[in-house]
Every structure is written in structure tokens, then in C-alpha cells.
Amino acid sequence: xxxxxxxxxxxxxxxxxxxxxxxxxxxxxxxxxxxxxxxxxxxxxxxxxxxxxxxxxxxxxxxxxxxxxxxxxxxxxxxxxxxxxxxxxxxxxxxxxxxxxxxxxxxxxxxxxxxxxxxxxxxxxxxxxxxxxxxxxxxxxxxxxxxxxxxxxxxxxxxxxxxxxxxxxxxxxxxxxxxxxxxxxxxx
Amino acid sequence: xxxxxxxxxxxxxxxxxxxxxxxxxxxxxxxxxxxxxxxxxxxxxxxxxxxxxxxxxxxxxxxxxxxxxxxxxxxxxxxxxxxxxxxxxxxxxxxxxxxxxxxxxxxxxxxxxxxxxxxxxxxxxxxxxxxxxxxxxxxxxxxxxxxxxxxxxxxxxxxxxxxxxxxxxxxxxxxxxxxxxxxxxxxxxxxxxxxxxxxxxxxxxxxxxxxxxxxxxxxxxxxxxxxxxxxxxxxxxxxxxxxxxxxxxxxxxxxxxxxxxxxxxxxxxxxxxxxxxxxxxxxxxxxxxxxxxxxxxxxxxxxxxxxxxxxxxxxxxxxxxxxxxxxxxxxxxxxxxxxxxxxxxxxxxxxxxxxxxxxxxxxxxxxxxxxxxxxxxxxxxxxxxxxxxxxxxxxxxxxxxxxxxxxxxxxxxxxxxxxxxxxxxxxxxx
Numbered sequence: 001x002x003x004x005x006x007x008x009x010x011x012x013x014x015x016x017x018x019x020x021x022x023x024x025x026x027x028x029x030x031x032x033x034x035x036x037x038x039x040x041x042x043x044x045x046x047x048x049x050x051x052x053x054x055x056x057x058x059x060x061x062x063x064x065x066x067x068x069x070x071x072x073x074x075x076x077x078x079x080x081x082x083x084x085x086x087x088x089x090x091x092x093x094x095x096x097x098x099x100x101x102x103x104x105x106x107x108x109x110x111x112x113x114x115x116x117x118x119x120x121x122x123x124x125x126x127x128x129x130x131x132x133x134x135x136x137x138x139x140x141x142x143x144x145x146x147x148x149x150x151x152x153x154x155x156x157x158x159x160x161x162x163x164x165x166x167x168x169x170x171x172x173x174x175x176x177x178x179x180x181x182x183x184x185x186x187x188x
Numbered sequence: 189x190x191x192x193x194x195x196x197x198x199x200x201x202x203x204x205x206x207x208x209x210x211x212x213x214x215x216x217x218x219x220x221x222x223x224x225x226x227x228x229x230x231x232x233x234x235x236x237x238x239x240x241x242x243x244x245x246x247x248x249x250x251x252x253x254x255x256x257x258x259x260x261x262x263x264x265x266x267x268x269x270x271x272x273x274x275x276x277x278x279x280x281x282x283x284x285x286x287x288x289x290x291x292x293x294x295x296x297x298x299x300x301x302x303x304x305x306x307x308x309x310x311x312x313x314x315x316x317x318x319x320x321x322x323x324x325x326x327x328x329x330x331x332x333x334x335x336x337x338x339x340x341x342x343x344x345x346x347x348x349x350x351x352x353x354x355x356x357x358x359x360x361x362x363x364x365x366x367x368x369x370x371x372x373x374x375x376x377x378x379x380x381x382x383x384x385x386x387x388x389x390x391x392x393x394x395x396x397x398x399x400x401x402x403x404x405x406x407x408x409x410x411x412x413x414x415x416x417x418x419x420x421x422x423x424x425x426x427x428x429x430x431x432x433x434x435x436x437x438x439x440x441x442x443x444x445x446x447x448x449x450x451x452x453x454x455x456x457x458x459x460x461x462x463x464x465x466x467x468x469x470x471x472x473x474x475x476x477x478x479x480x481x482x483x484x485x486x487x488x489x490x491x492x493x494x495x496x497x498x499x500x501x502x503x504x505x506x507x508x509x510x511x512x513x514x515x516x517x518x519x520x521x522x523x524x525x526x527x528x529x530x531x532x533x534x535x536x537x538x539x540x541x542x543x544x545x546x547x548x549x550x551x552x553x554x555x556x557x558x559x560x561x562x563x564x565x566x567x568x569x570x571x572x573x574x575x576x577x578x579x580x581x582x583x584x585x586x587x588x589x590x591x592x593x594x595x596x597x598x599x600x601x602x603x604x605x606x607x608x609x610x611x612x613x614x615x616x617x618x
Contacts, residue, residue, distance in 0.1 A: 112333070112335075112342070
């Protein structure tokens, strides 16, 4: 990473740098259940999140920036998710897609289902729904891109993360993604 | 073409299959059923392996495809294992079912892995979910479906879901839930509750009760009746002896040739009904007394006002009592004033006394709210006593209801009516 994790970039450089990062999110899909179908629908021609700069189906976690956990995570599968997440290079982002990945969903009382992927790995954006529509995933991606635009890479690499975004709870569902310069220093 | 397609017309019928397997296995074949188009052959555990082998190798059967294998929790009897086999040559399916040896504690079943390789993981999954050990299996450990250090057997009926212990299921668990007295538990869904087919539940519960009625009536109901009577006699002392029956009805029924037990029960019901009717007509003003008694030492006006304001009865009563005391003291003070007018007693005294009375009343309210059982004993009907009386009344009513129901059931049984006779019919006749 060189100096990236040592110094805070000057504002204009950071703007351009983050702009570049947010539109080339290589996405690693951890499809576990029916939500994975919605993810695939979001990647295909009708919804087509490639137009947002998200490149689906990365060859492996080592080439990916974004991990989308879509579906029911079981206790048996949890170590695999953790391992693949750890294989991803920093800076890395996680979208928890669907009720099961968020909190266990309809399997809240199951003997085998993990009550949310955030028990295993840190999550940046929660997309609620059972399953959420592809538009919801697009919205989650845009919310994440907003965050990437504003963040400081130094802070990110140092592991200081902002609080996760829950779509529909604390942010408007339609986010403002106008490419304005971040007002503050970026990092908080 | 015909050689490729499965030829069902060449297949043995279930009867023929059973006859063939009985011929080969003898009494290892315990029984057979054909349900929902599935032929199930029940096998003793000792013949389990041989049966699977036979099904595969016998040319007339030729069940060459292993479909699946799973366990069933048979409650007290232990566990069952079912294997489903398919014949690709004739296109028929057979279920082999066996009851594991070892009961619930250590269920064990012979493995058929050496007959069908596909049974390997199926048996491991069955081990995972039910804890059934498979004798002759290469290795059922490590656990396949659950995490390796998982404790318990999730598909056993006695397995507890920890999440459900922390927060119980927010609806009716079984379609026919009855309370201790056999009433259908009706749950009116509140906002935020999970939606459920409540009407359907109720209908199913009624049905279940109708079906279960006859056998319940034979011995248990009367036994319960007797128990209840005994406990009632214990509770109420001599208030309502168990021998109170309607002699007329009793004699009539005996004359009709009913058994004494039934006659007694019915006569009792008749007696109760009569008594109730009498009470309704006003001959038994016990309840009215209970209602009126506590209003003695209180200020009726204040009480009514507070009740109208929506206060609880206890608080209203207490405050009214305070008001009553205040008034009484005021009256006394007024008398004193009259007598002591010449002495020039301070006129503020009344107010002070009244205030003191009010304060003490407030304190009393607090005390009774905190510990209703320790309410001051010098007051006429304390909150505890009242609660006791109310509880007694409720118990009485509940007992009466249960008895009537039992008697009705008897009536339905004795008259040879359909057991589905609802409780309302009898009520209407009365």
C-alpha cells in the first residue's frame, strides 16, 4: 500500500482516488440461498449493476473488493465466509443482502442458522428484504459508493470503520450520489 | 424402445412383493402398509440388511436404485429408519421401515452401506439428526450437517431450540390446544403477533374434543368429578356437600335403568341447575351481600365519583373510606364546636384533622398497593379479604361449569346421541 496507510491524501487527490475506487468494485458473491438469485438478477441486463461500476463474479476473494453475502448463513458455513473474507485484500467492503444474512430472518429459531453474518465479519451495508428486490441491492451499492467517495483510505486500512448503513432505517432509500466534493476532511 | 422405458406392467404388485419377501425372510417381515400409493414393508431390525440385499439382488424385484434413507422419531417406542428404493427396470418404489433396537437411549440400526454405497451419507445425516448409530457403517463421525462440536440431535422431538426458550413462539403451537378444563384456548391476535389461522384452530380443537369425548366419559370424567367434589368439600367446608343431588331426577334415571353413577352425576347437574336458577331469581343473595358489605364504612359519593373517574376499585374504596372518616371527624368536631363554643376552640382544628385523615388514607393506599396481603386488619373488608372472596367466587363458578359439562357429556353418552353434541344444546333445554 505504500504511503496510503501512512498519510492522509490531499483532498483533490483523495477525491479522484476514491472516485476511481468506487466505480471499480470487484464483487465476490457469496450466494447461499434464494437471495443469490436476486443478486444474479441485479447483475444481468435488466438491472445491470455493471453500469454502476460493480464487476460481478470476481475470480476469487483475492481479486475482490466487495463481498455480498446473500442468503442463509449456517453455523457450518460461517467459518468459510470468515476465511474467504480474510482472503480479500484491504480495503474491502461487505454487503449483507437479505433478512437471513442480516439477522437469521425466518430461521430465527433454527438450531443451525447463524443469526446474522455480522456475527462473523463486519458489515458495511445491510439490505433488508426477504428476498430484497434487485433494486434494493442497487441502492445498497450506491449507498456504499457514497461512503467510499467520502472516506479516508488511511482510516479504512487502519481498520477504523464507520457504523454500518441499514437501508431504509437511517438513510433515505434514494441516495444522493451527485459527485460533489466531500465537505469535511472525509474521515471521521 | 420398450426395453428402455420402465415397464410397470412387469412389476410385482405390493401383495406379490410381500409374499416373495416373506418367503425369503420368514418372520423378519413384520407387516406392510400401502398408504398414499406408497408400499411400505416393516422389517425387524435383524432382517434389515438381508431385506435390502434381497430387494436389490432378487431378479423379480431388482430395486437397483437407492433413493433415500431417513429417520423418524417414534416417541416412546424409539426411532424408525426408512429406506426408499426404486426399480429402474419396472419403475416401482418400495419403502423398507424398521424400528431401531435400543429404544430412545441408544438407538442402533444395521447399516446397508455395503449393499447400496449411496446409503453412506444418508446414514451419516440420519446419525446427525437423530443420533441413530449405524452398525457396520465406515464412520458416522465427524458430523456431516451440523458443526462438528454440535450437542444434541436436532430432529428428535425432545430437542429444545434455544431461541425458542428465550422467546417462545408467538402463536398457537398446536392446532388443538385445550386448557386444563378442556376448553379451547382461544388466542385473539394482538398487534405485532404473528398471524395464525385462529378460526381454523378453534374448529380443529372442537373436532378433537368431540372425537375424544366418549373415552373420556367412561372413567376419567367421573373420577375427575369425584376428585373435584372431594376438593370442593375440602375448600368450602360444609357450604356445599357432595351429596347434594336432585332426588327426583335421580329416581327417574334409576327407574329408566341407568347406572347409579350416571344417574348421580345427572342428578347433581340438575340440582346445580336448579340452584343456579334459584340464585338468578334472587333467592341466594350471597353475591349481593358480598358486593354491598364493603360499602359500609365508606363515603358512597366519593367512591362513585372515583370509580367514574376510572380509578381502580381498591383505590376508590380507600379514598372513600378516608373521606368517610374525614366527614365523621368533621361531624364530631362540629359537635365539639357546639359544646366548646363558649371555650373558643380554634376553628382550624377540623381542617387539620381532616387533612390528617386524608394523609393517612393516602398512606394506606400506598401500603395496600405494595403489599395487599398486609392491609390493616381493623378495616372491615380488607383488600386481601376481598380478593379472597373474589377468588372463591371464581373457583365456585369454574367448578360449576366443569360439573355441568361432565354431566352433559354423560347425558350425551347415555342417550346414545352423537358425541359431537355441543354444550349449548343442553343449555337450551334447561
